[in-house]
Amino acid sequence: MRAHPWPRVVLCGFIAGVVFTLLTAVLVGVAGREFLFAAGTHAAAGEGTVRTGLALYLATIAAGIWAMWLYAAIRPAFASRSGAVVAASLAWWAIASLQSLKWILLLGIPLRACLPLAANVVPTAIAVFIGALLLGEVRSNLPPQAVAGLE
DSSP states (O other): OOOOOHHHHHHHHHHHHHHHHHHHHHHHHHHOHHHHHHHHHHHHHTTSOOOOOHHHHHHHHHHHHHHHHHHHHHGGGSSSHHHHHHHHHHHHHHHHHHHHHHHHHHHTOOHHHHGGGGGGHHHHHHHHHHHHHHHOOOOOOSOHHHHHHHO
16 A cells, blocks of 8 residues: 555644534534533532643544544545545544543543533534545555455
């Protein structure tokens, strides 16, 4: 396989991470009222604030870059861009959801408060789709038979 176009992967991943962050903020604002209340209640029991420092945003940007790397790696194995976008989106969503679930359970936030946020699969798919459009076509140097064997 040829080397990935790393500058494009990183740039498109950065954009995907920003798009995901913005869309998720809207989702939490619209459907996450109970979650925000539970998080605020938890914060009030501790230091009294919920911190979303720079590290939170950088972690999301890193996840966007990872998603674009994954998309670029799996794209040649799919017959269409949309199949690779769906696979990369579901992978990002699953990893992020499992990580979030760990913190939800550790902090004692009720699961019912978080269930509406499972809809973040939509912002994830939109972010990966936009990143994939900007990344452009990704090809493999493997012979067609080898790529066909990956499907």
